[in-house]
Amino acid sequence: MKKSILPIILLLILTFGSGVFAQEALFRSQQVVSPEISKGSKVTFRLLAPNAEKVQITGDFLPTVKVDSPMGQVDGPGKADLKKGENGLWEFTSEALDPELYSYSFIIDGFTTIDPNNPFLIRDVASVTNIFIVGGGHADLYKVQDIPHGTVARTWYDSPGLEMKRRITVYTPPGYEKSNEKYPVLYLLHGAGGDEEAWISLGRTAQILDNLIAEGKAKPMIVVMPNGNVIQDAAPGEGSMGFYKPQFMIPGTMNGTYEANFNDVVNFIESNYKVKAEKSSRAIAGLSMGGFHTIHISRYYPNTFDYIGAFSAAIMPREDATAKVYSDIEGTLKKQKDNGYQLYWIGIGKTDFLYDANQEFKEMLNAIDMPYEYVESEGGHTWRNWRVYLSEFSQRIFK
Amino acid sequence: MKKSILPIILLLILTFGSGVFAQEALFRSQQVVSPEISKGSKVTFRLLAPNAEKVQITGDFLPTVKVDSPMGQVDGPGKADLKKGENGLWEFTSEALDPELYSYSFIIDGFTTIDPNNPFLIRDVASVTNIFIVGGGHADLYKVQDIPHGTVARTWYDSPGLEMKRRITVYTPPGYEKSNEKYPVLYLLHGAGGDEEAWISLGRTAQILDNLIAEGKAKPMIVVMPNGNVIQDAAPGEGSMGFYKPQFMIPGTMNGTYEANFNDVVNFIESNYKVKAEKSSRAIAGLSMGGFHTIHISRYYPNTFDYIGAFSAAIMPREDATAKVYSDIEGTLKKQKDNGYQLYWIGIGKTDFLYDANQEFKEMLNAIDMPYEYVESEGGHTWRNWRVYLSEFSQRIFK
Numbered sequence: 001m002k003k004s005i006l007p008i009i010l011l012l013i014l015t016f017g018s019g020v021f022a023q024e025a026l027f028r029s030q031q032v033v034s035p036e037i038s039k040g041s042k043v044t045f046r047l048l049a050p051n052a053e054k055v056q057i058t059g060d061f062l063p064t065v066k067v068d069s070p071m072g073q074v075d076g077p078g079k080a081d082l083k084k085g086e087n088g089l090w091e092f093t094s095e096a097l098d099p100e101l102y103s104y105s106f107i108i109d110g111f112t113t114i115d116p117n118n119p120f121l122i123r124d125v126a127s128v129t130n131i132f133i134v135g136g137g138h139a140d141l142y143k144v145q146d147i148p149h150g151t152v153a154r155t156w157y158d159s160p161g162l163e164m165k166r167r168i169t170v171y172t173p174p175g176y177e178k179s180n181e182k183y184p185v186l187y188l189l190h191g192a193g194g195d196e197e198a199w200i201s202l203g204r205t206a207q208i209l210d211n212l213i214a215e216g217k218a219k220p221m222i223v224v225m226p227n228g229n230v231i232q233d234a235a236p237g238e239g240s241m242g243f244y245k246p247q248f249m250i251p252g253t254m255n256g257t258y259e260a261n262f263n264d265v266v267n268f269i270e271s272n273y274k275v276k277a278e279k280s281s282r283a284i285a286g287l288s289m290g291g292f293h294t295i296h297i298s299r300y301y302p303n304t305f306d307y308i309g310a311f312s313a314a315i316m317p318r319e320d321a322t323a324k325v326y327s328d329i330e331g332t333l334k335k336q337k338d339n340g341y342q343l344y345w346i347g348i349g350k351t352d353f354l355y356d357a358n359q360e361f362k363e364m365l366n367a368i369d370m371p372y373e374y375v376e377s378e379g380g381h382t383w384r385n386w387r388v389y390l391s392e393f394s395q396r397i398f399k
Numbered sequence: 400m401k402k403s404i405l406p407i408i409l410l411l412i413l414t415f416g417s418g419v420f421a422q423e424a425l426f427r428s429q430q431v432v433s434p435e436i437s438k439g440s441k442v443t444f445r446l447l448a449p450n451a452e453k454v455q456i457t458g459d460f461l462p463t464v465k466v467d468s469p470m471g472q473v474d475g476p477g478k479a480d481l482k483k484g485e486n487g488l489w490e491f492t493s494e495a496l497d498p499e500l501y502s503y504s505f506i507i508d509g510f511t512t513i514d515p516n517n518p519f520l521i522r523d524v525a526s527v528t529n530i531f532i533v534g535g536g537h538a539d540l541y542k543v544q545d546i547p548h549g550t551v552a553r554t555w556y557d558s559p560g561l562e563m564k565r566r567i568t569v570y571t572p573p574g575y576e577k578s579n580e581k582y583p584v585l586y587l588l589h590g591a592g593g594d595e596e597a598w599i600s601l602g603r604t605a606q607i608l609d610n611l612i613a614e615g616k617a618k619p620m621i622v623v624m625p626n627g628n629v630i631q632d633a634a635p636g637e638g639s640m641g642f643y644k645p646q647f648m649i650p651g652t653m654n655g656t657y658e659a660n661f662n663d664v665v666n667f668i669e670s671n672y673k674v675k676a677e678k679s680s681r682a683i684a685g686l687s688m689g690g691f692h693t694i695h696i697s698r699y700y701p702n703t704f705d706y707i708g709a710f711s712a713a714i715m716p717r718e719d720a721t722a723k724v725y726s727d728i729e730g731t732l733k734k735q736k737d738n739g740y741q742l743y744w745i746g747i748g749k750t751d752f753l754y755d756a757n758q759e760f761k762e763m764l765n766a767i768d769m770p771y772e773y774v775e776s777e778g779g780h781t782w783r784n785w786r787v788y789l790s791e792f793s794q795r796i797f798k
Contacts, residue, residue, distance in 0.1 A: 050509070051508050109450050109451070109508070110449070111450065113515060114512065114513055114527070117525075117644060118642075118644075119635070119644070121527065126516075126518055132642060144633070144639055146639040148555070149566075151552050152552065152554075153551065153552040154551045155548075155550035156547075156550070174555075177671050233545075237519050237543075240543055242542060243530075243531060245517075245518070246518060
């Protein structure tokens with residue numbers, strides 16, 4: 001840096017107006033690096049907390065432990081103690097970790113909070129946690145590589161059915177803007193408590209698609225991530241409801257309204273993007289509640305999608321659901337089957353609490369000779385699985 | 400919600416896989432509302448921290464206090480004590496606050512951290528703080544209103560000059576996608592330590608433009624927010640450098656490289672968007688280092704921009720800077736003046752540490768009879784001022 005500029009830069013740093021607030025924080029955190037990933041994939045976490053008496057870390061990189069819940073004992077995240085060093089700097093180094101995107105939090109004298117030295121955070125419903133990526137294997141799909149990148153747009157569409165403008169996240173593949181081609185579309189649906197931000201942040205959709213397309217493993221495609229909560233126009237903080245604490249239970253998410261109006265989403269995409277508006281170029285997939293939506297949307301519009309992905313799908317409603325969308329499930333599935341499709345893909349983790357429900361759903365499909373592919377993975381109802389399911393499903397479609 | 404679905408939703412909540420991690424956090428925070436803004440614009444902050452001995456809040460909604468720094472006493476953010484109530488719930492209620500977007504942090508036994516009940520966070524360089532908006536007046540421009548919204552795209556462009564693909568944030572106004580019109584373009588540049596995320600998050604650019612356009616106060620325009628750090632392809636975490644702690648001092652930001660290659664940005668926009676590729680439809684503005692870039696770009700390409708906005712601009716380099724871009728500053732300013740322009744707008748806060756430098760710059764402009772408009776506001780080198788400057792400047796351009 002030029003000598004002449006340096007003192008002014010220093011001045012900038014030292015007296016940075018409001019400024020001082022942000023810069024205090026900057027100085028405080030500047031010396032500490034956390035997390036630090038070694039070449040051997042061990043990860044060191046550090047926290048400067050001279051006044052703390054006990055500092056722990058919790059996260060999905062630690063072995064799970066059994067914890068009590070109203071449902072009995074369930075798997076919970078492990079904890080580990082940081083060790084206090086000189087000047088109040090606490091430290092913990094993990095075992096060598098497998099490639100993965102991990103989440104963690106610190107627990108300082110019983111108070112759970114973020115790592116102030118790691119600004120990479122993701123929100124899951126109302127919880128904000130730090131993340132880090134141990135590269136290699138499938139986790140390299142989650143990294144931004146030096147390859148062509150698609151565009152991620154947050155835009156708004158008109159939903160006549162829901163009588164509102166609604167926010168939606170759209171990934172277009174590298175080269176889309178300049179191309180004269182028409183592209184296939186994957187509609188990708190979030191779970192309960194999620195919104196149009198869930199797949200793009202927690203799901204690493206843009207990174208996964210960029211990487212798979214660059215490797216020639218996935219077809220260039222548009223990925224559409226709508227908001228499945230019919231009472232919201234947008235994610236919390238992004239819509240006219242302003243800032244409020246996101247909730248897991250949102251009214252109306254599984255009463256048929258979303259499915260019945262899903263054509264508003266498809267119409268918007270097909271009239272505003274360069275897409276092949278035909279069944280062979282439409283895929284739909286979703287996780288948990290989004291898997292539920294996927295199953296019902298794809299049979300309610302039974303000749304619309306050639307590729308269907310149910311990721312840890314909630315299999316509901318039962319026979320007593322009354323919305324029109326949920327009537328004659330078996331009949332509409334048969335219609336969907338008779339119309340034909342390329343791939344009906346079901347993925348579920350062995351310890352997922354929806355495991356049994358998914359087995360029942362398979363029996364229902366078996367009973368009507370409806371073909372599907374079934375993938376059973378380790379683990380449960382986690383983003384870790386859903387990122388893998390997206391990586392696998394997106395390689396199977398539009399081919 | 401349908402009775403039949405409720406137990407399954409509860410099951411979902413109670414045993415939500417990894418799940419339990421996120422959901423623990425959800426339960427823990429669910430009962431506490433913070434911040435809560437009363438109708439009288441008093442704001443109550445709450446924190447559940449039974450083990451804490453002292454909880455304070457700090458933020459720019461509190462009166463500033465004098466704090467020691469290596470530069471002597473400077474303004475720092477005030478602090479206030481929360482009061483411990485039953486069950487370890489701490490609480491503090493502010494005075495009635497003026498309309499504004501505010502930032503704050505909690506200090507728990509000396510440890511500064513976020514409010515776990517408020518998932519609305521913004522990153523400024525490496526610091527992450529909570530935000531809230533007290534509505535009314537100019538702060539209503541920062542809210543998402545029930546009006547038509549533009550699209551915010553994160554895309555990548557090729558910079559032959561910098562020999563890399565670079566990430567860029569582009570706001571297109573409501574109706575852009577369907578329109579046959581061509582639009583004017585505002586190039587909006589961040590300050591030191593910022594990147595292509597700064598204006599859209601800290602600056603509330605999309606909300607300000609949506610609101611001003613809906614009110615008919617600003618012309619529909621494209622706003623382009625590039626990354627001014629020539630060694631980065633993208634914001635930290637969004638580029639091929641992966642996750643790392645953002646720094647305030649980034650090499651090469653003020654050595655002329657960015658200015659000399661700014662035509663790569665303009666070329667990308669003008670060949671990929673529906674824009675009027677003419678001087679009368681180009682504006683450029685920036686804050687601090689971005690104001691510096693604005694001044695130098697607009698005179699280095701002296702017949703390119705009809706509207707120039709210098710927000711709390713860093714006025715450098717001095718006579719001893721050697722990059723070609725910084726040679727013959729007076730001569731190129733004169734050329735820019737002779738070529739003509741519609742508006743040269745300078746905004747600076749009375750307590751900004753760059754106040755004197757901006758007065759010197761005005762004298763330089765006066766000496767060559769170069770016309771400009773000058774706005775002096777309260778306060779210093781703050782996003783609070785830059786949001787207002789953007790709101791004012793964007794109403795003055797393309798008219």
